Amino acid sequence: MGAEGNQDGTVGKALDVLDMVAGAGKPVRFSDLLVHSAYPKATLYRFLQTLTNQGMLTLDPDRGTYALGVRLVRLAHAAWQQSSLAPLARPYLDELARETGETIHLAQMDMGQVLYVDKRNAAKPVEMFSSAGKVGPAYCTGVGKAMLAHLPDDALNTVLARQSFHRFTPHTYATPAALMTELQAIRARGHAFDREEHEPGIICVAVPILTRAGRVMGAISLTSTTQRTTLTALESHADQIKHTAGKIAAEAESWRFPEQNG
Amino acid sequence: MGAEGNQDGTVGKALDVLDMVAGAGKPVRFSDLLVHSAYPKATLYRFLQTLTNQGMLTLDPDRGTYALGVRLVRLAHAAWQQSSLAPLARPYLDELARETGETIHLAQMDMGQVLYVDKRNAAKPVEMFSSAGKVGPAYCTGVGKAMLAHLPDDALNTVLARQSFHRFTPHTYATPAALMTELQAIRARGHAFDREEHEPGIICVAVPILTRAGRVMGAISLTSTTQRTTLTALESHADQIKHTAGKIAAEAESWRFPEQNG
DNA sequence: CCTGATGGTTCCATTATTTGAAACTTAGTC
DNA sequence: GACTAAGTTTCAAATAATGGAACCATCAGG
Numbered sequence: 208m209g210a211e212g213n214q215d216g217t218v219g220k221a222l223d224v225l226d227m228v229a230g231a232g233k234p235v236r237f238s239d240l241l242v243h244s245a246y247p248k249a250t251l252y253r254f255l256q257t258l259t260n261q262g263m264l265t266l267d268p269d270r271g272t273y274a275l276g277v278r279l280v281r282l283a284h285a286a287w288q289q290s291s292l293a294p295l296a297r298p299y300l301d302e303l304a305r306e307t308g309e310t311i312h313l314a315q316m317d318m319g320q321v322l323y324v325d326k327r328n329a330a331k332p333v334e335m336f337s338s339a340g341k342v343g344p345a346y347c348t349g350v351g352k353a354m355l356a357h358l359p360d361d362a363l364n365t366v367l368a369r370q371s372f373h374r375f376t377p378h379t380y381a382t383p384a385a386l387m388t389e390l391q392a393i394r395a396r397g398h399a400f401d402r403e404e405h406e407p408g409i410i411c412v413a414v415p416i417l418t419r420a421g422r423v424m425g426a427i428s429l430t431s432t433t434q435r436t437t438l439t440a441l442e443s444h445a446d447q448i449k450h451t452a453g454k455i456a457a458e459a460e461s462w463r464f465p466e467q468n469g
Numbered sequence: 470m471g472a473e474g475n476q477d478g479t480v481g482k483a484l485d486v487l488d489m490v491a492g493a494g495k496p497v498r499f500s501d502l503l504v505h506s507a508y509p510k511a512t513l514y515r516f517l518q519t520l521t522n523q524g525m526l527t528l529d530p531d532r533g534t535y536a537l538g539v540r541l542v543r544l545a546h547a548a549w550q551q552s553s554l555a556p557l558a559r560p561y562l563d564e565l566a567r568e569t570g571e572t573i574h575l576a577q578m579d580m581g582q583v584l585y586v587d588k589r590n591a592a593k594p595v596e597m598f599s600s601a602g603k604v605g606p607a608y609c610t611g612v613g614k615a616m617l618a619h620l621p622d623d624a625l626n627t628v629l630a631r632q633s634f635h636r637f638t639p640h641t642y643a644t645p646a647a648l649m650t651e652l653q654a655i656r657a658r659g660h661a662f663d664r665e666e667h668e669p670g671i672i673c674v675a676v677p678i679l680t681r682a683g684r685v686m687g688a689i690s691l692t693s694t695t696q697r698t699t700l701t702a703l704e705s706h707a708d709q710i711k712h713t714a715g716k717i718a719a720e721a722e723s724w725r726f727p728e729q730n731g
Numbered sequence: 732c733c734t735g736a737t738g739g740t741t742c743c744a745t746t747a748t749t750t751g752a753a754a755c756t757t758a759g760t761c
Numbered sequence: 762g763a764c765t766a767a768g769t770t771t772c773a774a775a776t777a778a779t780g781g782a783a784c785c786a787t788c789a790g791g
Contacts, residue, residue, distance in 0.1 A: 215522050215523055216479070216777065217478070217479045217748080217777070217778080218519045219519065219522070219523055221480040221483075222523050222525065225544070229543075229544055229547040229548070232550075233551055234551065234552075236767085237767075238767060238768080246751090247750080247751045247752080248752090248768090248769095249751055249753095249770080250750060252768075252769070252770095254480075257477050257480050257481065260477050260481070261477055261480070261481055261484050262580050263484065265552055269682075271767085274548075274552035275544065275548035275551055275552050276548065276552065276579075277548065277552065277584050278579055279541065279545045279548035280545050280548050280549055280579075280584060280586060280601065280602050281491075281579060281602055281604055282487070282491055282537065282541050283542050283544065283546075284545075284601065284602020284603060285491040285494065285537055285541075285602070286491070286539065286541035286542050286545070287542050287545075288494075289494060289495055289536050289537055290496075290536040291539060315539055317540055317542075324542060339542065340543055340545055340546020340549070341546060342543055478749080479748070482778095498738080500737085503738095508780090509779080509781080510739090510740095510780075510781090511740085511780055511781080511782095512779060512780060514739080514740070514741090515778080515779090533739080
């Protein structure tokens with residue numbers, strides 16, 4: 208049930224193919240792609256050639272498989288630096304991690320999904336690339352809901368329209384209506400919870416990072432497990448997180464930051 | 470500055486524009502790009518629109534500036550996982566770092582340049598995204614030369630043709646001829662040195678990671694400074710590094726194939 | 732209030748590129 | 762050697778990209 212339907216000319220189609228390879232999660236053969244592709248043989252073939260030529264894909268000549276190219280890693284380095292909150296937020300997250308001793312996530316919105324751009328893990332040393340870049344659903348994660356709650360109406364609708372609500376756990380808000388009520392509460396409260404809505408046993412408090420004008424830039428969450436702590440205990444850190452979010456927002460604004468779109 | 474030599478149809482040109490934004494290193498205005506661009510106003514404009522639409526770029530509506538989009542971060546996560554040696558090499562690099570106590574780099578080749586995909590720093594905790602994704606010259610770094618030395622002739626020539634040899638330090642090999650001799654020595658020896666060729670005071674030993682068939686997959690280096698140690702002392706780790714490289718190569722080769730459907 | 736810049740956006744006839752069915756070339760099997 | 766599956770190339774028709782020029786702000790002076 209992937210969202211097919213691209214309207215951006217040749218470039219859009221090529222990026223579609225790129226996504227398809229990315230989505231596979233591992234090297235894929237031409238014919239594998241062909242089956243799932245909307246494009247005819249020759250067309251798909253030419254796209255793959257072009258993308259390979261451009262270093263966006265690599266072709267393993269032995270196996271005849273395509274995989275994402277390392278050029279992306281280079282681009283992402285630049286992207287992460289110039290357009291994610293992560294480099295700027297780093298010291299503040301470090302501080303928050305030190306003070307609270309809990310796992311911290313920094314996330315932004317990408318195409319209606321939550322994209323984690325940084326992480327601090329209380330226990331283990333950081334595994335950056337392996338966690339930054341991960342995506343998750345917006346409607347059932349703390350950071351996701353925190354951001355959704357502060358999206359302008361039209362953007363929110365666009366995002367929700369693209370969602371297919373899946374009931375991950377018994378606590379998941381599985382309808383737009385239920386979610387809307389929850390978002391309102393979050394807006395009033397200033398922070399969002401994850402009450403085991405995505406994964407059983409995993410809870411968190413999340414706070415949005417907003418510009419002075421109220422535009423959503425990202426969100427921070429403090430995550431733990433039901434075994435280690437309770438939601439109430441986590442909530443006691445809420446003000447602290449808000450403070451951190453505020454500092455990040457302030458610094459981001461002084462550096463003038465690009466907006467997220469849905 | 471770089472001589473444009475792109476011709477991969479529309480897609481290639483669009484990716485060119487993407488690189489241009491990446492190269493700027495900071496959010497750029499339309500007109501800034503227009504000056505440096507080979508494309509006329511309307512064309513460049515449409516590319517920017519398309520790329521923004523696709524989430525490869527973000528447009529800050531207040532400033533009117535473009536920056537790399539977070540979609541790249543998501544793609545890179547996948548790229549790093551599925552097509553770099555990093556995830557697979559991680560435990561081996563950890564081990565090597567523990568044993569030697571020195572800084573370790575894992576690099577691969579990208580468009581004739583060295584691309585660092587992972588790093589272990591003896592002293593400080595890792596700063597992954599901020600170091601993975603970095604690029605450097607091939608002809609004057611340990612990892613670069615280690616890889617060049619094992620490239621097939623035609624590939625080597627392609628790469629060298631693209632290089633503009635810059636004399637970073639007095640020790641830099643600044644001509645293809647001099648470099649060729651060095652590469653021969655490296656091939657014979659099995660490992661490469663960086664004798665302060667890129668940065669004064671920085672030295673390293675590097676070893677290529679090769680498939681059984683002899684194809685270059687990447688390289689590992691062990692880096693230090695002239696103040697802390699000597700090249701001879703570093704070289705004493707050479708066999709250890711080769712051993713690590715061998716293990717990574719073996720695992721990389723065995724860890725390739727199956728396919729799913731769905 | 733006008734006038735001229737500057738920076739960004741849209742039009743649209745022309746042109747070049749993409750498209751994709753089909754033919755072809757391997758490489759692998761029985 | 763004949764059959765199949767996977768990958769590659771061809772080529773006329775369809776389509777999308779091109780870019781010169783016109784257009785629409787917004788702002789700064791006069």
